[in-house]
Amino acid sequence: MRDLAPALDDLGAFAADAARRAGQASLNWFRVPLTIDTKADESPVTVADRTVESLLRAEIVERFPDHGIFGEEHGRERMEAEHVWVIDPIDGTRSFITGWPLYGTLLAVLRQDKPVIGVIEMPALGERWVGIAGQPTRFQGAPCRTSDCRELAAASLYTTSPDAFDPAGWAVFDRVSRQVRTRRFGGDCYSYGLLAAGHIDLVIEAGLQPYDYLSLVPILEGAGGAIADWQGRPLTTQSDGRVVAAASPELLAAALAAIAAAQEG
């Protein structure tokens, strides 16, 4: 028998410290004039994204040389390893380059392809969520819980932007979101943090990448919430980028049913 708990604790502590240091580094470029390059998918990228990821990769390779790494800016290496780190150095680059403080640094660890560690670091706010599989999620060091919301009609829903959806996806989102108590826009990864801390109830998005959503899984599940793709399947590196995260399994089921009905209608 192998005792995994200490290993997970060690990984979680290292991930939280590394995310904090990386986030601090990002502030060197926040609200400073930057050259903005455009990637193949037309998303913006700056020296901040690239340098913050390089810092994280260097720390991970030094401490865990046999682990794999999958980063937004510098690609994949050792993806066959038992542990793979997933890095989004600046989640919300469009927020970052417009001086918006709700950008985050995201870090996940996959063990045999399953996310077991997740960190949401909000450098400009000084806020941090840490999720470790099988443990309560911590916000600012203390355990946090999702709300007890179980019904769409009572839910407050966030999504980052209508522009993240294709037309069919937007039609589905629009129909589902008419059934909730309130819908709001903006937020990137921060919405999922507020969901884990019990302040909002539901997030529905599309167009996400693995480095956008894998860190969210241990955070949401360790706080009592649930997260899946639009078909209700667990999120993996192979998911299609359409994500629904809810305060409770019951609310997730209700949202999935509403999505299915909207797709049929």
Added chain:
Amino acid sequence: MRDLAPALDDLGAFAADAARRAGQASLNWFRVPLTIDTKADESPVTVADRTVESLLRAEIVERFPDHGIFGEEHGRERMEAEHVWVIDPIDGTRSFITGWPLYGTLLAVLRQDKPVIGVIEMPALGERWVGIAGQPTRFQGAPCRTSDCRELAAASLYTTSPDAFDPAGWAVFDRVSRQVRTRRFGGDCYSYGLLAAGHIDLVIEAGLQPYDYLSLVPILEGAGGAIADWQGRPLTTQSDGRVVAAASPELLAAALAAIAAAQEG
């Protein structure tokens, strides 16, 4: 001849202090379970909105008993006075009740119906903009400037939510916003602060109330920007709630021309 400069400085200093104190008070109810009531216009309101406005009104009445007051929650009094204070105790109540830190406390002073003082206080962020007619706008105590953006194609544009527009207004916004470099959602009053500080270039909104926009006028104008209604008219208590704010008079003119073209098309 009456020397108005000292009076404006005094008003500005008092407004900034009062907004800071009111914002601190709002934090007592932030991320705390609250009863949410619904107003006649279906917008939400809580004890926080009402109490923060009451605190501000009490301070203003004690210091300036002959001034008028126009507040979101507790109405209008002495509107015929030379000076009228305009209060939005919590701009972004939907942000506030979902634990979102980008809500603000807004305070304006009108002199003979013209906004001469404006304060954007962001209690959860500890950030503050103060505008005084004829003086440079201050962000965190230091003068701030808008960007030098003059062309739509180079502009980063924010608006709070598609849901704030009626269908015709959304069609206009959508057409205009396709001409900018990037469009983003979320923010309430904070967008105008980032505009004054040079981080974004353009804000186009609809459905605003006088207490949402009057404080923004001295802040934008004192930072080198420009703000008007969708027809290019100065904002007053009688405006229709459709607002465009830009980093420069040139960009405002370009946005107004694009709005006019979109309305005709």
